[in-house]
Amino acid sequence: MKNCFLKKARAAVLLGMLFSASAFAQQITRFAVVDTAKVYQAYFRNSAPVRNYENKKEEFRKELDRLVAEVQRLNDQKIECTRKNNEAEALKIQAQITKKTDFITEYTNAKNAELESLKKNLQENSSFYKSLYDTLARVAETGGYSMILSLQESNSVLWYSTSVDITDQVISQLGLK
Numbered sequence: 496m497k498n499c500f501l502k503k504a505r506a507a508v509l510l511g512m513l514f515s516a517s518a519f520a521q522q523i524t525r526f527a528v529v530d531t532a533k534v535y536q537a538y539f540r541n542s543a544p545v546r547n548y549e550n551k552k553e554e555f556r557k558e559l560d561r562l563v564a565e566v567q568r569l570n571d572q573k574i575e576c577t578r579k580n581n582e583a584e585a586l587k588i589q590a591q592i593t594k595k596t597d598f599i600t601e602y603t604n605a606k607n608a609e610l611e612s613l614k615k616n617l618q619e620n621s622s623f624y625k626s627l628y629d630t631l632a633r634v635a636e637t638g639g640y641s642m643i644l645s646l647q648e649s650n651s652v653l654w655y656s657t658s659v660d661i662t663d664q665v666i667s668q669l670g671l672k
Contacts (some may be wrong), residue, residue, distance in 0.1 A: 496499040529631065530662040538623055538672040548613045555606045562599050566592055630668045633662055 539545040569592045576585040631643055638661065 513521070522579075524642060525640045525658045525662040526637070526644060527640045528644045528646055529665055530660070531627070531645045531647050534627060534665050534669070534671075535617075535623070535663050537666045538627075538669060538670075539617060544613075544617055548610070548617060551613065552610055555610065557601070559603065559606075562595065562602070566595050566599070569595065602627065626669060627665070630665055633665055634668060 534672055561660060573585050573588040575591065576582075634640070635643055640661075643661070
């Protein structure tokens with residue numbers, strides 16, 4: 496009788512341990528983060544549309560720098576006219592500065608809209624995202640991850656350990672390294 500009770504007690508303890516281990520195992524969720532912008536850049540690094548986007552962005556930056564330098568030159572002229580008490584000329588220059596500044600604002604808005612449209616078209620490339628999601632699924636399954644968070648798509652990722660960042664692994668699996 497005592498032997499039977501001991502066996503039942505051991506079985507109960509063993510079942511309890513198994514149940515606890517099972518419950519504990521279910522509570523552990525492995526997750527990873529991926530920097531989709533970095534993957535995107537690696538994927539499209541040598542594509543013509545990205546080069547076009549980057550060239551337009553650089554042209555815009557250079558033109559903006561040139562326009563700002565013009566305004567600065569006019570501002571320097573205005574200061575010089577004011578220093579020489581030539582208020583009439585200073586007012587004419589101020590009008591030019593205002594006109595150029597307004598142009599810069601309109602130019603910047605138009606170019607930013609154009610660049611944003613190009614960037615959106617690049618980001619909506621469905622073959623890239625199909626390949627990315629297939630690769631993420633493969634990496635998640637082989638790495639035992641139950642969740643992969645995008646650093647760009649979620650404002651709720653406030654901190655993460657670099658040990659869970661699988662960006663380089665995804666880039667490698669896409670054949671981009």
